[in-house]
Amino acid sequence: MTKTNVSRRGALIGLGAAGLAAPHIASAQANGTTWKIQTSHTGGIGLQTFKDWCATIQEKTGGELSFQPFGANDVVGDFQLYDAVKNGVLDAVNPFTIYAQGIIPAATFMTSYPLGLRNPHEFDVFYFGLGGLEIARELYAAQGMHFVGPVHHGPNIIHSKVPIRTIDDFRGLKMRMPGGMVAEVFSEIGAETTVLPGSEIFPALEKGTIDAADYVGPAVNYALGFSQVTDYISMGPPGFMSLYQPVDLMDITVGQPSWDALSDEMKQFVEMETQWYSAHHHAEIQKADQEAWAKFEADGTEVTRLSQDDVELMTEVAVPIWFDYANRDPNAARIFKIQLDYMMSGSLGYVTEEQIEGLTLNL
Numbered sequence: 001m002t003k004t005n006v007s008r009r010g011a012l013i014g015l016g017a018a019g020l021a022a023p024h025i026a027s028a029q030a031n032g033t034t035w036k037i038q039t040s041h042t043g044g045i046g047l048q049t050f051k052d053w054c055a056t057i058q059e060k061t062g063g064e065l066s067f068q069p070f071g072a073n074d075v076v077g078d079f080q081l082y083d084a085v086k087n088g089v090l091d092a093v094n095p096f097t098i099y100a101q102g103i104i105p106a107a108t109f110m111t112s113y114p115l116g117l118r119n120p121h122e123f124d125v126f127y128f129g130l131g132g133l134e135i136a137r138e139l140y141a142a143q144g145m146h147f148v149g150p151v152h153h154g155p156n157i158i159h160s161k162v163p164i165r166t167i168d169d170f171r172g173l174k175m176r177m178p179g180g181m182v183a184e185v186f187s188e189i190g191a192e193t194t195v196l197p198g199s200e201i202f203p204a205l206e207k208g209t210i211d212a213a214d215y216v217g218p219a220v221n222y223a224l225g226f227s228q229v230t231d232y233i234s235m236g237p238p239g240f241m242s243l244y245q246p247v248d249l250m251d252i253t254v255g256q257p258s259w260d261a262l263s264d265e266m267k268q269f270v271e272m273e274t275q276w277y278s279a280h281h282h283a284e285i286q287k288a289d290q291e292a293w294a295k296f297e298a299d300g301t302e303v304t305r306l307s308q309d310d311v312e313l314m315t316e317v318a319v320p321i322w323f324d325y326a327n328r329d330p331n332a333a334r335i336f337k338i339q340l341d342y343m344m345s346g347s348l349g350y351v352t353e354e355q356i357e358g359l360t361l362n363l
Contacts, residue, residue, distance in 0.1 A: 032063040035091035035258060038070040040078050040099070040250065042199050044223025045288040046153075046216070046281075047071050050094060053277050060273075065266055067092075078197035082253075086144045091258040094151065097249045098178050104139050105329035109336050110150075111249040113325075114185045114318040115311070117339060118246045118350070120152045120282060130338050139331055146259040148252040149274040152282035153216060154289065155241035156248050157233055159205070159226045160212035163302065164234035167310045176201055176213035181325050182244050188317050198224075205229040216248055218296060219288030227299040236306050243306065243314055252277070315355070323359045333361050 037054065041047035054067035076084040082103055084090040100107035109116075110132070117123055126132040127150055140147040164170060171190030177183035183193040196204060196213075204210045206229045215221050218233075236243045252274045259267065296303075306314075326336035340361075343350040 032058070032061075032066060033261065034066040034068055035254075036068050036070065036075070036089075037092040037094060038072070038075050038081060038084070038090050039094040040072050040081070040096050040198065041094075041220070042072040042224060044220040045285055046220045049281050049284045053273075053280070057273070061266070061269065065262070065270075072197070072199055078199065082143070082145070085253060085255040088255060088257065090255070092252060092254040094250055094252055096153075096178070097150065097251045098180060098182075100140075100253075101180050103143055104331075105325075106135075106139055106331035106335050108180050108325050109332055109339060110136055112245050112247040113181050113322070114244040115315045115350070116246075116322070117343065117348075118240070120247050122342070122348070123150060123152075123247055123249060126339060126342065130342065132335065132338065135331070135335060140253060141256065144256045146254045146256055148254060148271055149278065151250040151252060151274065151278040153248040153250050154282065154285050155235075156214050156216055156245040157218065157221065157235055157242060158212055158214050159221060159230040160232045160234060161205070161230055162211065163232050163304050164212070165304050165306075167306065167313055173212050174210045176204060176210050176215075178214065178245075181321055182214070184321055184325075185244060185314070185318050188321070189314070202226065202229060214245070217285060217289050218292035219285055222292040222295050227296050227301050231301060233296065233301055233303045234306070235303065237308050237311060238305065240311070243311060250281075319351070319355050320359060323356075323361065327362045330362070333363050337361055337363060 039047065039050045041050055051069045054069035058066040070090075072078055075090060078095070079099065079102070081090070081093045081095045082100065085093050097107060097111040100110070112118075112123070117126065127136070133147075133149065136147040158164065158175075160173070162169070162173070167189050170186060173191045175186060175191045175193050176196045177186055177193040179195040183195065186193050194210065196210075198215060201213045201215055202225055205213055205226070212230070212234075213226075215224070215226070235241045240246065252270075254270075262270070322336065326333045340351065340356075342348060344352070
């Protein structure tokens, strides 16, 4: 590699880590590459942060790469994002990772699940320290896609028309859930669950098709108008906002042909940018959440919290379901074993030998 290339590569990496926009860090390309990239964000701070980030890419790369951003449903529906990437309709996507479970069963464990890993840094340890990123890329490559990296969002919360003060109050509720393991846990405790994309939650609540809905955090949900169609927000005990999806994850996924067309230097730049975007995206949303709580209060929304006893009861329900989902797919079992060992370690201690007694993994 020439001295010029070394300098250029260093600039790209440094800007990816710091997320600073600076012109002319790469040779301007007369015919630079533009990626069409769609997010699952429907509005609010999430969509704005995504679009703001996309707008910085052209300047950071001196025109070699640009991102043309689209919001949810602008090009395709949320549940068609992966097909759109595989078919070349979109170059890249920023979806909620749980949506991938339809084509990659192991994706159930690539984002948070009920009572599993509970803090963003724990997923960073899984992805960047315990081999999760390599496994994710292997599984996505088999589908003709490249998994660039995870993007932190925040805990999901539940909006409802009736108060939820114990897990018994979920019985009989018609609830929107993202499907998969989360929906199964709530079905087990008596809820009637249905799967809807984020863009269809407000009208379903407004019409009374559903009584309650899980979605992301306060800021995004307030912007979507949820306080207009519900009176309550249900969360876990203090310090544990969400029992069922405490660390909602998104990601950046790219179609394999679009990824392969990049230079090695630009691939590394996109990887570093994704890590910076994850931290920035998470912080911006949490900042906006602090402002949103006051707005919900002004609208008369009441926050209810489950108890530590409810945590223990839901854990009893969740643990066997973890194993059931892990044993449905060899790669799911492979990922879950890494996380289970971590959760049972001295670092976390979320799971005990007694809780998994009699349960086995098909590895």
